[in-house]
Amino acid sequence: MKNINTKDILQKSSFLFELIYNDIPIRTAQEGADYFNVDIAQIAPTLILYTGIGFHVLVISGERGHVNFKEIKQLLNCKNVRLASKEEVKSVTGFSVGNVPMFGIPLPYIVDKRLLRFSFVYGGLGEEDTTLKVDPRALFNLNKVVGSLE
Helix, strand or coil: CCCCCHHHHHHCCCCCEEEEECCCCCCCHHHHHHHHCCCHHHEECEEEEEECCEEEEEECCHHHCCCCHHHHHHHHCCCCEEECCHHHHHHHHCCCCCCCCCCCCCCCEEEEHHHHHCCCEEEECCCCCEEEEECCHHHHHCCCEEEEEC
């Protein structure tokens, strides 16, 4: 399933974006905030959730520090919600954990509205050691968003 090209999706849109090639691996929101010298709230990890109604993509603000599974359960009106395992992430997206792109995965998305406070957010592109700096409104417009976190 890894034929997703985030750059193509963004180039066909009117949203501003920039590709940044990192000289070190960035594994956590804090590492990203330190590396780019931005507020941790601007770092937007892309997580895959297993739910009772199928897999979902969650793009969340780094300032949250953790996923509120109770909030996700209420949002999706389902009982079971957990982070997908490394194997599940690879199998449903074609990407390894830590390299999941913010765009183009053919799953329903949940996006954190806190990201909209910023002109740009930083997250995954789907390529090793490359970060995508993008207008957060693109997350809501270019993905199949089924819900958002307040």
